[in-house]
Amino acid sequence: MRPVRIFALLLPVALLAALAGCGRKGGGGAVRANLDAGGATFVQPIMAFWTDEYREITDNKVKVNYQGTGSSDGIKKMTSREFVFGCSDAPMNQKETADAKAAGGEVIHLPLVVGAVVPAYRLDGVEQPLVFTGPVLADIFLGKVKRWNEPAIVALNPTAKLPDLEIQAVFRSEGSGTSYVFSEYLSKVSPEFAGKVGATKAFPDKVGVGKKGSEGVAGHIATTNGAIGYIELTYALDTKATFGSVRNKSGKDVRATLASVTAAAEVGANRPQTAAPYDLHDLTYNLTDLPGDDVYPITATSFALLYKKQPKARGKAVVEFLKWAASSEGQRMAESRNYAQLPAGLRAKVAAKLEAIEFE
Numbered sequence: 001m002r003p004v005r006i007f008a009l010l011l012p013v014a015l016l017a018a019l020a021g022c023g024r025k026g027g028g029g030a031v032r033a034n035l036d037a038g039g040a041t042f043v044q045p046i047m048a049f050w051t052d053e054y055r056e057i058t059d060n061k062v063k064v065n066y067q068g069t070g071s072s073d074g075i076k077k078m079t080s081r082e083f084v085f086g087c088s089d090a091p092m093n094q095k096e097t098a099d100a101k102a103a104g105g106e107v108i109h110l111p112l113v114v115g116a117v118v119p120a121y122r123l124d125g126v127e128q129p130l131v132f133t134g135p136v137l138a139d140i141f142l143g144k145v146k147r148w149n150e151p152a153i154v155a156l157n158p159t160a161k162l163p164d165l166e167i168q169a170v171f172r173s174e175g176s177g178t179s180y181v182f183s184e185y186l187s188k189v190s191p192e193f194a195g196k197v198g199a200t201k202a203f204p205d206k207v208g209v210g211k212k213g214s215e216g217v218a219g220h221i222a223t224t225n226g227a228i229g230y231i232e233l234t235y236a237l238d239t240k241a242t243f244g245s246v247r248n249k250s251g252k253d254v255r256a257t258l259a260s261v262t263a264a265a266e267v268g269a270n271r272p273q274t275a276a277p278y279d280l281h282d283l284t285y286n287l288t289d290l291p292g293d294d295v296y297p298i299t300a301t302s303f304a305l306l307y308k309k310q311p312k313a314r315g316k317a318v319v320e321f322l323k324w325a326a327s328s329e330g331q332r333m334a335e336s337r338n339y340a341q342l343p344a345g346l347r348a349k350v351a352a353k354l355e356a357i358e359f360e
Helices: 013-019 044-057 071-079 094-104 134-141 151-156 177-189 191-196 213-223 233-238 258-268 312-325 328-336 344-355
Strands: 031-039 062-067 085-088 107-121 168-172 209-211 227-232 245-247 299-307
Touching: 031 071, 031 312, 044 062, 044 233, 044 312, 044 328, 062 312, 071 085, 071 094, 071 177, 071 299, 094 107, 107 177, 107 213, 107 233, 107 258, 107 312, 107 328, 107 344, 134 151, 134 168, 134 177, 134 191, 134 245, 168 177, 168 213, 177 191, 177 227, 177 299, 209 213, 213 227, 213 233, 227 233, 258 299, 299 312, 312 328, 312 344
Parallel strands: 031 062, 031 085, 168 209, 168 227
Antiparallel strands: 085 299, 107 227, 107 299
C-alpha cells in the first residue's frame, strides 16, 4: 500500500501560487513545475518512487525528472544549471567545488539515503553465497586473483565447489559515485590498491570490462558466468543477483541487509569526519570500513547537490521536494526500497540546511 498522501495539504499556498509562474499547463489545466535533476544511479531506484509519489501528492503541480547518468555527470550538469540539483555518492572534490563557485556560488550537500554497494557475481553451480574480504576484492580488481578456484577465495569458502573458471571483473565505465565508494573502501583495506588506483569515480580500465550505469553492470553479470562487479543493493535485489558477504573491520562476515546498513549509518553519524572530502559541517559522511559486529563495511550516503542561492519560484519547488524526501514519510519509502533511513538527528540537519537556502 502506498503511503497516505497528506503532504499536499501541507504545501504552502505561496509555493503553489509561485509554481504557476514557472511551469506549463498540463492535461486538465494542471499547472506544473518541471524540475530536471540527475546524477547518481545509486539513488535512482528510490528517486523513481519519490518523483511519482510527489507528483501525485502535489496534485500534478510538481514533476521531478530524474536521470540516472552517473555522479560525475550529476555534478557537471548541476554546476551548469542544466539540473536543478545533482546527486552524487561522493562529495564534490576541490576542483569541482571551485568550478561550481565560479559558475554559481556556494553548493550545499544534502544526505538523501544510506545504501550499500555489494560484490555481485554469477557463478553457475555454486549455490551458497560466497564470503569475500576487502583485500581479496582489491586483488580481483587489480588483476592479481584471476580464477575462481585460487587459494585466496578457497580459503574463505572451503565448502564451496569453486570452478577453475576465469574471473571477469566488471566496473562502471562512466564517472560514478558507486565506483568512488567501492574504490575508497578497497583503498582503506589494501595499501597496494590505494597506491595503484586510490579512491576514484573513474575506475581504471586495465582489468575487466566497463559497463555504463548500475543497470549495465548488473545486466552484464546476469549474462556472464564468472563475472563479478559492484552494484547498489537495490539493483542486486531487483535483478535477483547473487552477492556475497564481506568481512568487516571487526572481523565478522556480514551480508548487506537493511539492518546491517542501518548499523553502519548509526555508527557513522556519530563519528568525526576528518579526512577530505568529508566534513560534518557540510553533512558529508564517510560510512565505509566502520567498526561494529553488525556493520556492513561498504555502506554509503547519496547526496543531493544544489546551489545555496536559487531562483525564487523554481528554487522553492526544489526545496520543498527535498524537504519531503528527507522527511519521515520520504524516508519510510526509502526503507521500502532497501535503503536505510537517515538518522533522525541528521534529518533535522538536512531540514535546517534547506531553510538556509537563499532565493533570488
